[in-house]
Amino acid sequence: MSETTTEKHVFQAEIQQLLDLVVHSLYTDKDIFLRELISNASDSMEKVRHLEGTEKNIKDAGDELNITLELDKEAKTLTLTDRGVGMTHDELVENLGTIAHSGTKAFLEQLKETGGSPAGLIGQFGVGFYSAFMVADKVEVFSRSWKEGGQNLRWESDGKTGYEIEEVGELPRGAKIVLHLNEASADFAEEYKVKTLIERYSNFVGFPILLEGNRVNEVEALWLKNKSEVSEEEYKAFYQFACKGFDEPSYRLHFAADAPITINALIFAPGENPEKSGFGKVDGGVALYCKKVLIDPEPKGLLPEWLRFVKGVVDSADLPLNISRETMQDSALVQKLNSVISKRIIKMFEKEATADPAKYRTFYGKFERFFKEGIATDFANKDALAKLLRFETSMTEAGEVCSLTDYVGRMKDSQETIYYLVGQSRDQIESGPYVEAFKARGLEVIYFTDAVDEYVVDSLGEFGGKKLTSIRHAGADLEDLDTEGETLSDEEVSAVCEFLKEELGDGVTQVSGGKRLVDSPVIALVPQDGMSPQVRQMMKAMDENFKDEVKVELEINPRHALIRKLSESRESNPEVAKLVASQLLDNALISAGLLDDARETILRMNSLMEKAMG
Ligand code: ADP
Numbered sequence: 001m002s003e004t005t006t007e008k009h010v011f012q013a014e015i016q017q018l019l020d021l022v023v024h025s026l027y028t029d030k031d032i033f034l035r036e037l038i039s040n041a042s043d044s045m046e047k048v049r050h051l052e053g054t055e056k057n058i059k060d061a062g063d064e065l066n067i068t069l070e071l072d073k074e075a076k077t078l079t080l081t082d083r084g085v086g087m088t089h090d091e092l093v094e095n096l097g098t099i100a101h102s103g104t105k106a107f108l109e110q111l112k113e114t115g116g117s118p119a120g121l122i123g124q125f126g127v128g129f130y131s132a133f134m135v136a137d138k139v140e141v142f143s144r145s146w147k148e149g150g151q152n153l154r155w156e157s158d159g160k161t162g163y164e165i166e167e168v169g170e171l172p173r174g175a176k177i178v179l180h181l182n183e184a185s186a187d188f189a190e191e192y193k194v195k196t197l198i199e200r201y202s203n204f205v206g207f208p209i210l211l212e213g214n215r216v217n218e219v220e221a222l223w224l225k226n227k228s229e230v231s232e233e234e235y236k237a238f239y240q241f242a243c244k245g246f247d248e249p250s251y252r253l254h255f256a257a258d259a260p261i262t263i264n265a266l267i268f269a270p271g272e273n274p275e276k277s278g279f280g281k282v283d284g285g286v287a288l289y290c291k292k293v294l295i296d297p298e299p300k301g302l303l304p305e306w307l308r309f310v311k312g313v314v315d316s317a318d319l320p321l322n323i324s325r326e327t328m329q330d331s332a333l334v335q336k337l338n339s340v341i342s343k344r345i346i347k348m349f350e351k352e353a354t355a356d357p358a359k360y361r362t363f364y365g366k367f368e369r370f371f372k373e374g375i376a377t378d379f380a381n382k383d384a385l386a387k388l389l390r391f392e393t394s395m396t397e398a399g400e401v402c403s404l405t406d407y408v409g410r411m412k413d414s415q416e417t418i419y420y421l422v423g424q425s426r427d428q429i430e431s432g433p434y435v436e437a438f439k440a441r442g443l444e445v446i447y448f449t450d451a452v453d454e455y456v457v458d459s460l461g462e463f464g465g466k467k468l469t470s471i472r473h474a475g476a477d478l479e480d481l482d483t484e485g486e487t488l489s490d491e492e493v494s495a496v497c498e499f500l501k502e503e504l505g506d507g508v509t510q511v512s513g514g515k516r517l518v519d520s521p522v523i524a525l526v527p528q529d530g531m532s533p534q535v536r537q538m539m540k541a542m543d544e545n546f547k548d549e550v551k552v553e554l555e556i557n558p559r560h561a562l563i564r565k566l567s568e569s570r571e572s573n574p575e576v577a578k579l580v581a582s583q584l585l586d587n588a589l590i591s592a593g594l595l596d597d598a599r600e601t602i603l604r605m606n607s608l609m610e611k612a613m614g
Pocket of ligand 1: 036040041044082084085086087095096128129130174175
């Protein structure tokens, strides 16, 4: 080499501006400089891999591709060496002295547009290499390009106004970056500190990272592999080690997509509900990566809130490395990811449920509340989520469940709506007066027995274009039944109804002779817009002064012996008839879960019993 000359260069004005930002305000979290440099090193070695397929004369071809880190506490330096493509003189000038690459350029353009206030933009764009100046007051880059006859170069800058380039003695191919750490960042020469950072951000980088001679990153980025290349054991180990799963995963989704956004995802549904037995809400368990480099371990907005129980990795090469936590949720890219991934996850559950209903049943038993939360909160996915619901119905055996799709498939031709009832249990629902009319007509009724189901059904409203109708409400259009046995005449029915209406006064809006009932004498129906018993319970629990007037519509069963007797005793024994009228209403309210105060009921019962015994 001839005598060395040192060229002095001045940074482009934009770079100076950028450096000023980087150093003073851009990153709140200066740790990330290491992630940026390791990413650059990894990208550069990726390029070597490609070149090895096409080019013949690559300097040091065949050398192992790795990243080494050396620390010197005395000298306060951190040195990162890669065996990538390196840079020629012109590339050094272009890449590290001007704003040639898109991310930074876009950053500065945005900065100009917003009138120079970096606050909202900070971290949105990659400024990669320059982040080194957050921790270093001097940076040296030793570089040897892969190209034949390339020079051995040293670039140096204090990150203020300019940089120097000079030729140096023989170097291996690649880049060696020496950070002369500033006072406040001296701890980046500590091994434990650097190790933690690598494990956190760069664990899945596809090249060995050696820190002081020891390999740090161990885990393979399974999500980028082809499904067929990954064994069950590897998946399980990944779940347990990388996702910190303490149980066996129950399901997994591994997919790659190119449109509308590049995604490689590996997502697990755990075996156990992490929120069971009062552990409280867990944080999202899906980490966001860009080309194997961690962007955020708990990205906000990547998945809908209700999916917080799943664990895994989403990797999108389309994301800027430095997308910040603040802007994450507003990012159109992240919203796209959210939409694509949540749809895929729901589809996966649907498929698994069909493939192995028993397994899904067990899973559902532990995780149904998440799906239900989704129906109530995730408008875009609520219809798809409804397909995941399972429940018993008047046509399933006790303990057997089915889906809304099953239900709709069984609906009668004439049936327009999906009938359901919310109650505490199958037994409780079936012992009440509501279901019998539907059973008698061969109409299936869904039994919702979870405390939150009332809200879930309310949010859902309909399924597959069919309205969900509570059979607690008046107005179900039921066809006549050919019933045998004695019944009251139409005139007698009207008379009994009138009598009841008079006796019960404001407690009932209407009394009618209905077709609903088979075995029960009377039923209380609440108006369509009325509060459900579950909601009333809630209101009462929250507000001790809560009072609402219960107004129901009574439907009587003209075939029932009690009603027929009432029709007679109305005139023959009005005293008892009056007591019976009130008692019938209370009984109906008890069945409806709407009786608030039973004191009067008990007193009346007592006098009825007395009378019965003469
Ligand atoms: P980005 O990585 O987003 O392009 P950087 O500021 O980190 O932005 O890097 C600018 C350019 O410098 C890169 O695009 C690459 O061409 C070059 N470069 C950075 N680090 C290295 C390296 N270790 N080896 C080779 N080239 C590098």
